[in-house]
Every structure is written in structure tokens, then in C-alpha cells.
Amino acid sequence: MSLADGRYACTCPDFANRGAQLGLCKHTELVRLRREALKQSKAGGASGPSAPTPPTPNGRTDRAPEAPAAPPQATQDPGEVVVHWGKHKGKTLSDLAREAPGFIAWLAFKMEARSDEDRRLQEAARKVHERLKLKAEKGEKKARGQSRSADPVAGFIAAAGIELLKEIWRAQGNGRDIEDPAIQKALELRLQAIRRVAELLRKI
Incomplete structure (x- = not known):
């Protein structure tokens, strides 16, 4: 190990691998700490000279315990994630869950x-x-x-609603956008048929 122009150099593998960039290894760090302790001991002070840091049995110098890692930041709510491209750019996933749930399915499984x-x-x-x-x-x-x-009217509407809901989810699972005009038209026709049947049941 050597010191030239204020820079340390060492022949150990650690210095060869990364010490050349960092300017240190365990050997250079030990020498540096001992030099600083010697300077402080000579200079003295109001509280007396500082004792050098004792080396550990493996030759390394004990260091102050590292500060505990900062707690991880709270995970962002997935609904608050913003779409960063396309026709829905700038909208959150919560917005799209209300406006275009089919696009959510496409993002999840097709994108x-x-x-x-x-x-x-x-x-x-x-x-x-x-x-x-x-x-x-x-x-x-x-x-x-x-x-x-x-x-009977409530029972019919509930059963029809369940079937319609299943069809919507099948379409979304296949990546189809329920905002598509053709799908919207088909849904409206189904709803009209359900209303007509419900009105007939009320007259019975």
C-alpha cells in the first residue's frame, strides 16, 4: 500500500476491482483512520486527545453503526396511477374504471x-x-x-341483470371496449327488452 499526492493505492484485490474508482479499500481506510487519530492525538484539545479506533480481530476498523433504513414509502393506490399515452392519457385508472372498464381489462391482459x-x-x-x-x-x-x-318482476329483473353483467364481463375479459358504439347499441336493445318484459309481468 502507498500514499502519493494525497491519494492512496493498494495492491489488494478489493482495490483492484473497485478501489481505483472509490479511492479506498479496507487497508487504505485503516491507514487513513490511524493517521487521523495520530494527528488528533498530537494536536490535543479541550477534551484531550482522541483515542484511535481499535481494530477488530479480522484487521478491520470498527465503524459506527449504520443509521436504520428509512421506512418504505406508502405504496401508491393502483387507482391513482395515471395513463401516460393514448386517447386516455392523463386519466387515472379510477376514472377509467367508471368510464371505460373495458380499457382496464385491455391494459391488464392485452397491452x-x-x-x-x-x-x-x-x-x-x-x-x-x-x-x-x-x-x-x-x-x-x-x-x-x-x-x-x-x-316476480323483481326476480326477473335480477336474473336478467345477472346475465347481462356476465356478458359485459366476458366482453371486457376479451379486451373489448364497452364504449364501442356497436356494443352500446346491443346493450341498449337488451335493456329495452328487459323493460318490456318487466312491464308485461306487472300487468299479469
């Missing part, structure tokens, strides 16, 4: 992630999609409860 940002968006979309699925399942259970009612 080709080409960057880290894309991958984060896709992971968040899958979580939001799972939330939508659970919400739909809860609605289905509620509708089934209503279908057991003695009211």
Missing part, C-alpha cells in the same frame, strides 16, 4: 408492456380489474338475493 412505466401501469390495471371483478360479484350476490323475492 404489450415496452417500458418500466408500461409495466407499472399494467400491474396497477390488473389490481383495479380485480377490484371491479369483486365489485361485480358482490352485485351478483345481491341480485341473486333479490331474485328469491316473492315479487
Whole structure:
């Protein structure tokens, strides 16, 4: 090990691998600490000379314990992730869950992630999609409860609603956008048919 022009050099493998960039290794660090302790001992001071840091049995100098790592930041709610491209750029996934749930399904299962940002968006979309699925399942259970009612109209509407909900989710699972005009037209026709049948049942 040597010292020239204020820079340390050492022949150990650690210095050869990374010490040349950092300017230190365990040997140079030990020598530096001992030199500083010797200077402080000679200079003295109001509180007396500082004792050199004792080396450990393996030759290394004890260091002060590292400060505890900062606690990890709270994970961002997946619904607050913002789409960074396309026609929905600038919208959060929560917005799209209300406006275009089919696009959420496409992001979750059909999108080709080409960057880290894309991958984060896709992971968040899958979580939001799972939330939508659970919400739909809860609605289905509620509708089934209503279908057991003695009211035949309520039972019919609940059963028809369940079937329509299943079809919507199948379309979304296949990556189709329910905002598509053709799908919107088909849904409207189904709803009109359900209303007509419900009106007939009320007249019976």
C-alpha cells in the first residue's frame, strides 16, 4: 500500500476491482483512520486527545453503526396511477374504471408492456380489474338475493341483470371496449327488452 499526492493505492484485490474508482479499500481506510487519530492525538484539545479506533480481530476498523433504513414509502393506490399515452392519457385508472372498464381489462391482459412505466401501469390495471371483478360479484350476490323475492318482476329483473353483467364481463375479459358504439347499441336493445318484459309481468 502507498500514499502519493494525497491519494492512496493498494495492491489488494478489493482495490483492484473497485478501489481505483472509490479511492479506498479496507487497508487504505485503516491507514487513513490511524493517521487521523495520530494527528488528533498530537494536536490535543479541550477534551484531550482522541483515542484511535481499535481494530477488530479480522484487521478491520470498527465503524459506527449504520443509521436504520428509512421506512418504505406508502405504496401508491393502483387507482391513482395515471395513463401516460393514448386517447386516455392523463386519466387515472379510477376514472377509467367508471368510464371505460373495458380499457382496464385491455391494459391488464392485452397491452404489450415496452417500458418500466408500461409495466407499472399494467400491474396497477390488473389490481383495479380485480377490484371491479369483486365489485361485480358482490352485485351478483345481491341480485341473486333479490331474485328469491316473492315479487316476480323483481326476480326477473335480477336474473336478467345477472346475465347481462356476465356478458359485459366476458366482453371486457376479451379486451373489448364497452364504449364501442356497436356494443352500446346491443346493450341498449337488451335493456329495452328487459323493460318490456318487466312491464308485461306487472300487468299479469
